[in-house]
Amino acid sequence: MRLSIRLLPVEETTLVIALSGELDRGTRPDLMVVLDSIPPSPLTHVIVAAGDLEFCDPGGLDGLAVTHRLLQGRGGFLAIAEPQPLLCRLIELMAERDAWPPIALYPSLGTALWATGVEAHPSDAPPMSRHLPRMRRLPGAPSRSQRRSAAPPHPEPVERTPVERTPVERTPVERTPVEQMPVGQVPIMQVPVAPIIVRSRALHEQAVDRRRVGADRLGVTREARQSLVEARLRCRDSLIALRATRRSLLAASTAG
Numbered sequence: 001m002r003l004s005i006r007l008l009p010v011e012e013t014t015l016v017i018a019l020s021g022e023l024d025r026g027t028r029p030d031l032m033v034v035l036d037s038i039p040p041s042p043l044t045h046v047i048v049a050a051g052d053l054e055f056c057d058p059g060g061l062d063g064l065a066v067t068h069r070l071l072q073g074r075g076g077f078l079a080i081a082e083p084q085p086l087l088c089r090l091i092e093l094m095a096e097r098d099a100w101p102p103i104a105l106y107p108s109l110g111t112a113l114w115a116t117g118v119e120a121h122p123s124d125a126p127p128m129s130r131h132l133p134r135m136r137r138l139p140g141a142p143s144r145s146q147r148r149s150a151a152p153p154h155p156e157p158v159e160r161t162p163v164e165r166t167p168v169e170r171t172p173v174e175r176t177p178v179e180q181m182p183v184g185q186v187p188i189m190q191v192p193v194a195p196i197i198v199r200s201r202a203l204h205e206q207a208v209d210r211r212r213v214g215a216d217r218l219g220v221t222r223e224a225r226q227s228l229v230e231a232r233l234r235c236r237d238s239l240i241a242l243r244a245t246r247r248s249l250l251a252a253s254t255a256g
Contacts, residue, residue: 003027005034013044013076014116016109020052023060031060035067044076045116049109051082058094065100072101079104081112 003023008016017034021027038046046067050056068078080087083105091103106112 003030005030007034010047010113010118013042014047014113014118015043015045016047016049016113018049018052020054022055023053024055024057025059028060028063032063035063038067039070044071044074046071046076046078047109047112047116048078048080049082050080050084050087051109053084053087056087056090058090061090061094064103065094065098068103069101076116077104079106079112079115081106081109 003019003021006018008018010016015038019031023031048064064078064080071077080091080103083091088105091105094100095102104112104115106115
């Protein structure tokens with residue numbers, strides 16, 4: 001199974017990477033193409049949405065750890081949202097073995113974005129999992145109602161004066177008969193249709209006849225099969241009778 005990667009920019013310094021499929025040594029190069037583009041960018045926070053990540057091995061996790069250390073040097077971090085239990089255990093074991101800086105784990109994408117300072121859910125309700133964040137409006141930007149009030153009104157319809165059209169005289173075009181055209185230059189629309197219809201009807205009747213012959217042969221085959229089955233049953237009955245006769249003769253000879 002391959003690795004599917006989706007990039008969801010949230011702010012200039014925050015990026016969500018949604019992963020689905022399997023992350024291992026084989027699919028790690030696909031993820032590294034994205035992670036290698038982070039150093040020259042202004043990103044400081046990366047959230048990995050791993051709810052649909054079915055498998056991850058240490059080789060695939062190394063790239064995330066390297067990016068995490070890079071972002072920590074910028075004052076940010078890399079976090080993982082909605083991790084599976086096996087992924088949580090793998091991160092814990094590898095952090096102990098390789099002395100990684102701890103990677104933060106969050107139960108939902110909303111809580112991970114809250115940790116980066118993004119106002120994904122302005123209300124007091126708890127953030128919902130697997131939903132994209134609601135972007136906050138930039139300071140000084142007009143609201144939707146202000147944009148509607150500032151929009152120009154619809155122009156009034158303009159009455160159009162009908163235009164008089166002068167009839168155009170058409171000169172008849174001389175057409176060359178189909179019989180006089182060179183071979184290979186006859187237009188498709190000028191090919192006579194009657195022979196095609198006759199030919200198609202003949203092919204249809206031929207197909208019907210072949211189907212009828214096939215059905216007749218299938219009936220004969222079924223009758224022959226039924227005769228073989230009946231003959232087999234008669235042979236079995238005869239064999240049973242012969243065995244019974246043999247037993248009786250053996251019994252009579254033993255008694256005599």
